[in-house]
Amino acid sequence: xxxxxxxxxxxxxxxxxxxxxxxxxxxxxxxxxxxxxxxxxxxxxxxxxxxxxxxxxxxxxxxxxxxxxxxxxxxxxxxxxxxxxxxxxxxxxxxxxxxxxxxxxxxxxxxxxxxxxxxxxxxxxxxxxxxxxxxxxxxxxxxxxxxxxxxxxxxx
Numbered sequence: 719x720x721x722x723x724x725x726x727x728x729x730x731x732x733x734x735x736x737x738x739x740x741x742x743x744x745x746x747x748x749x750x751x752x753x754x755x756x757x758x759x760x761x762x763x764x765x766x767x768x769x770x771x772x773x774x775x776x777x778x779x780x781x782x783x784x785x786x787x788x789x790x791x792x793x794x795x796x797x798x799x800x801x802x803x804x805x806x807x808x809x810x811x812x813x814x815x816x817x818x819x820x821x822x823x824x825x826x827x828x829x830x831x832x833x834x835x836x837x838x839x840x841x842x843x844x845x846x847x848x849x850x851x852x853x854x855x856x857x858x859x860x861x862x863x864x865x866x867x868x869x870x871x872x873x874x
Contacts (some may be wrong), residue, residue: 721845726834728852732859733827745856752859753824755866761816765809768868772844773806776866779819780808782858786826789851793833 719727727737728744735751736743745751755780756764764776773781785804792798800812830851838844 720832721839722837725837725848725852729817729827729830729834729855732852732855745859747833750863751864752855753820755859756820756823759816759866759869761811761813763869764774764816765811766865766869768865768872769810773861774809775862776811776819777806777809778814778858778862778865779823782855783822783826785854786823786830786851790826790829792847793837801809802830821863850863 730737731743731745731751733752735746735754756775759775761776764779765774767774784800788798788800808819810813834848837848
């Protein structure tokens with residue numbers, strides 16, 4: 719497996735779960751993957767927070783999208799200027815906004831996957847950024863899964 723294919727493989731597992739035929743996993747089984755987890759939630763559920771100051775699932779997804787967008791701009795050589803605080807601003811979403819966030823993630827995931835095919839392996843910064851995106855997305859998947867567990871116990 720090449721560095722490029724390993725990054726794509728791990729990224730895809732976070733989003734989609736284990737590939738058919740794989741009996742092992744690095745992160746999650748199929749139903750625990752990010753896209754399936756989010757698809758199983760309503761906008762109301764995605765907007766709930768267990769306590770003041772704790773970000774909602776919608777906020778985690780919005781922030782993950784923000785981080786991925788910045789990475790893609792960087793990979794394409796575009797100027798990268800961001801607002802970390804603003805990336806957490808969307809805590810509550812409507813049905814439409816929740817669907818839009820999920821669609822944005824899927825679109826960005828496709829673009830990231832394609833960008834990894836062109837990843838300049840000799841560019842250590844680019845490779846580090848790509849690996850950081852896998853770790854970042856895995857972290858937020860974990861945070862979202864914890865919030866889903868809270869939702870299931872708080873609102874059976």
